[in-house]
Amino acid sequence: MTNRLELNGSRQFCSWLNEHQISISFSTYQAGKLFFIGMQDAQKMSVFERTFARCMGIGLDPKTDSLWVANLYQLWRFENALKPGQSHQGYDRVYVPQVGYTTGDIDVHDVAIDDQGVLFVNTLFSCLARPSETHSFEPIWQPPFISKLAAEDRCHLNGLAVKDGKAAYVTCVSQTDVNEGWREHRQDGGVVIDVQHNEVIADGLSMPHSPRWYRNKLWVLNSGQGEFGYIDMKTGQFEVVAFCPGYLRGLSFQGNFAVVGLSKPRGNKTFEGLALHDKLKHKKVAPRCGLQVINLNTGDIVHELRIEGIVEELYDVCVLPNTQRPMAIGFMNEEIRRVLSLPF
Template identity: 55%
Template sequence: MTDAAAPRLELFTSRQFVSWLREAGGSIALSTYQSGKVLFVGTNAETDKISVFERTLERPMGMAVSGNRLAVASLYQVYTFIDALGPGEMAKGADAVYVPQVSHFTGDLDVHDMGYTDDGRLVFANTLFSCLAEISETHSFKPLWKPPFVSRLAAEDRCHLNGLAMRDGKPAHVTAVGRGDVADSWRDARLSGGVVVDVDSGEIVCSGLSMPHSPRWHGGSLYALNSGQGEFGKVDPSSGKFEPIAFLPGYARGLTFLGHHAVIGLSSPRSNRTFEGLPLQERLDAAGMKPRCGLQVVDLRTGDVAHWLTIDGIVTELYDVLALPGRRSPSMIGFKSDEIRRVISMDTGEWRQ
């Protein structure tokens, strides 16, 4: 009697996906808390084919990059990885090797989106406490801001504050699934209670959204995902309107940019209270489609889906999607093998012989 087949990870791409990614000169990092993986999707310089590298972390969610630093939120920690390679260096076919350097123990805050400020601080959406927070050296977190409709900080996930848009190195906008002030009340607002909030003023600049995620400031415009409707679009803070750009055949979370393309993560919606009954399912049924897991690459000039990547097998949900410009085939040192014992670096910045 043989054991059941091991869970598989299969990727399928559109015909020009690999050539587009190679020409873009970068790679894409994905987090999937459902299967506990961080994936790097890049291109192999030797074979001219897609390159996929995976590491296992416990419930990875939001990610952020700044220079050679890569931050990844997990179940109760926020890891900081450092790219150990210098310009032009390679290691086993990788042009970036992210080595774990620091771990902050936050407890299970349900950390979602993260971003680096212009002075190097890491800010994150503290979803459990319905606020923005930053890493603390002495506590689980340091609260920075909460939306005006939340009366106090409490571990109640009142509005499901999940998304963070950074602008000029500062937190600029957040998304929340609802504007309730009672524990877990956001679940009653899934269909049309979603909002985009301006951090400086505290004003709601867009409302009527269905489970919005991943606000991002890019090229002078604010973009976001209207996930419950399956839409990628632009937010006009002056008019309060959400302008759809493209329909997405899956539950959208994770948004990044490479050149004039938006790269969006898709998940296959789960059959539970969080995802069931959303307008997205009705639109998929009307189109005779099943929800997909993977990436959609939208040309910002036309609104067309120019390229795509579909993930099958063990991974059915993604959370964050992050562009790594200039790193075509990155890798990451894990925690379970002896490799982490053998990777040693020296900071010689102030060395005087």
């Protein structure tokens, strides 16, 4: 693997960011990075990154603009240190790690905010959980087919959607109740579960990820098929909106558009035998790493950010509204000592 890193936007990608006054954050656990994509000016893209070991789920609190980020063994809350209209070295957002919870290596995947605070997918223990003031986590829900809270990653619970302030839907790779049983059901064992009613509402999916409730639809990534779509709530069928040439993880929205994360499948047993490989071969295209912007009305891929080099896999994607050029303070340099945010 090379240390080279290149990020190239399609012709109108920067104009799209400018038009909607947004930036985008995405995580890559494989390279251990949290990225922020914004605009330096009307034409030039800004790329900022910080190192966080095994960086995974990103959750944005819509009420406070707090940014929650999961990594290898911690969950961190970032706060913007700037007041409205302020800037720091050309950045209009400076995210500072303000509060951290040590969870241990429980393989946290999606992070979301409901009306009680932050919650996350605890994949190792096959449950939804909240951070605890005294323990590694506080379990709050597990799938109906999981019989025991055990550190066995029994079904590869990974995705979480919040609806009306409540944890509403999750995705699992399988309905298995044994240690890493999901690995035998990657092709078509995936399910979407209604958390409030404790029932499976869609099945037959291939390693589904990133469920999101948006504009009265439950959107899902059927990752093992490279498909972005939604669940028909009456029939339980997955309706394909677009094919993307990569293994899909990470989904966020802006207006009439979805922003989807694409990864290059690893050459190991986790990704062997997936329909995605045959689809890529049939379409005569190589798997990509990057972001794709999809028009929800047409299913067209209208913009793209291609990533080449050291970063080959993404996990989560988060649109940051009303943000032109964001950055974050890390732990490994002197800057964290000097950035002060005062309550007046």
